[in-house]
Amino acid sequence: MYSFLTVSNWPDYELIDSGNFEKLERFGDFVLARPEPQAIWDKALSEAEWKNQAQAIFKREKGSTERGQWMLKKNMAEQWFINYNYKDLKLKFRLGLSSFKHVGLFPEQDANWKFIYDQSKAIPNAKVLNLFAYTGGASLAARGAGAQVTHVDSVKQVNFWARENMEASGLKDIRWIVEDAMTFVKREVKRGNKYNGIILDPPAYGRGPNGEKWQLEDEINEMLKLCAELLEPKNSFLVINLYSLGFSALILENLMNQTFKFPKKQQELGEIYLQDQNLRKLPLGTFFRFSTVAAKL
Known part of the structure; x- marks a missing residue:
């Protein structure tokens, strides 16, 4: 049987938006923006909306496909x-x-x-x-x-x-x-x-x-x-x-x-x-x- 599995009934997680090789997610009280190579379509929300919602944004190091650092807003927890x-x-x-x-x-x-x-x-x-x-x-x-x-x-x-x-x-x-x-x-x-x-x-x-x-x-x-x-x-x-x-x-x-x-x-x-x-x-x-x-x- 061929099936598609996804998240259901999980109040502490949601994928808010995706596109332009990124995804915007909420984990509990915090919203994160990070790279996603599969998201090749356009974002539904504007860049301003992403910037407003994201409390932590991952930026790749120059020349690296994986390693980078998080840019944190005030009151964003690291754990x-x-x-x-x-x-x-x-x-x-x-x-x-x-x-x-x-x-x-x-x-x-x-x-x-x-x-x-x-x-x-x-x-x-x-x-x-x-x-x-x-x-x-x-x-x-x-x-x-x-x-x-x-x-x-x-x-x-x-x-x-x-x-x-x-x-x-x-x-x-x-x-x-x-x-x-x-x-x-x-x-x-x-x-x-x-x-x-x-x-x-x-x-x-x-x-x-x-x-x-x-x-x-x-x-x-x-x-x-x-x-x-x-x-x-x-x-x-x-x-x-x-x-x-x-x-x-x-x-x-x-x-x-x-x-x-x-x-x-x-x-x-x-x-x-x-x-x-x-x-x-x-x-x-x-x-x-x-x-x-x-x-x-």
Whole structure:
């Protein structure tokens, strides 16, 4: 089933406007303007309106595609918390202004967090592995549903950030692993460990703590084959997101169907997007997810 996922019913987040390679977003009480390479259309609001609304504006350094600095208005916080609620799940995320334009959260993952919570809740004593786990939105969704969660990210500071989110959300006992994801998964296969849920959010390019190289197109095929060995055949689910612009949903579908064997009715494939106030849809990646817990997603 081909689907489009986006944010729904989240009072603490909205995409206000997008265009001219930028996006204007509200996170809780603060409005941010930052680069967005996919927003190639014109802005709906004027430059004056953007300047008036934005309390923090990210400006790239000359010659850099990622690094830059934030220009802050008076009373703009450099760190703050927002809330996220779904059914019995009540989370808090600490946001911060990084030199790479990120704020510690990818709000477009809202629909996947809900899926992860529901699947984890439906499996007694679920064991969930979150790879390339960043600041832990998916980890918290699974842990909030009662799952035993292993959170793997190669950056120690990011794991500290995720732990802060866990504690702010009133949760505990997530297993934190600071390691290269491929290295960890290979070792788990050798140990014969199994998981009911696996979540992957791999970058296009990255480095492990010991200099291990990750290149999405070179490594993703092997990674998925290893995950297939780790995933329980029954009462299980998997979610993968790809943000690389060169990877279509069809590539992801081919990879998944070669690696995992499950009925078509148990799988969902498509694009993740955010919709601004003028109903323009900003594409932000592709996803594939399946569940053997229930026949219908």
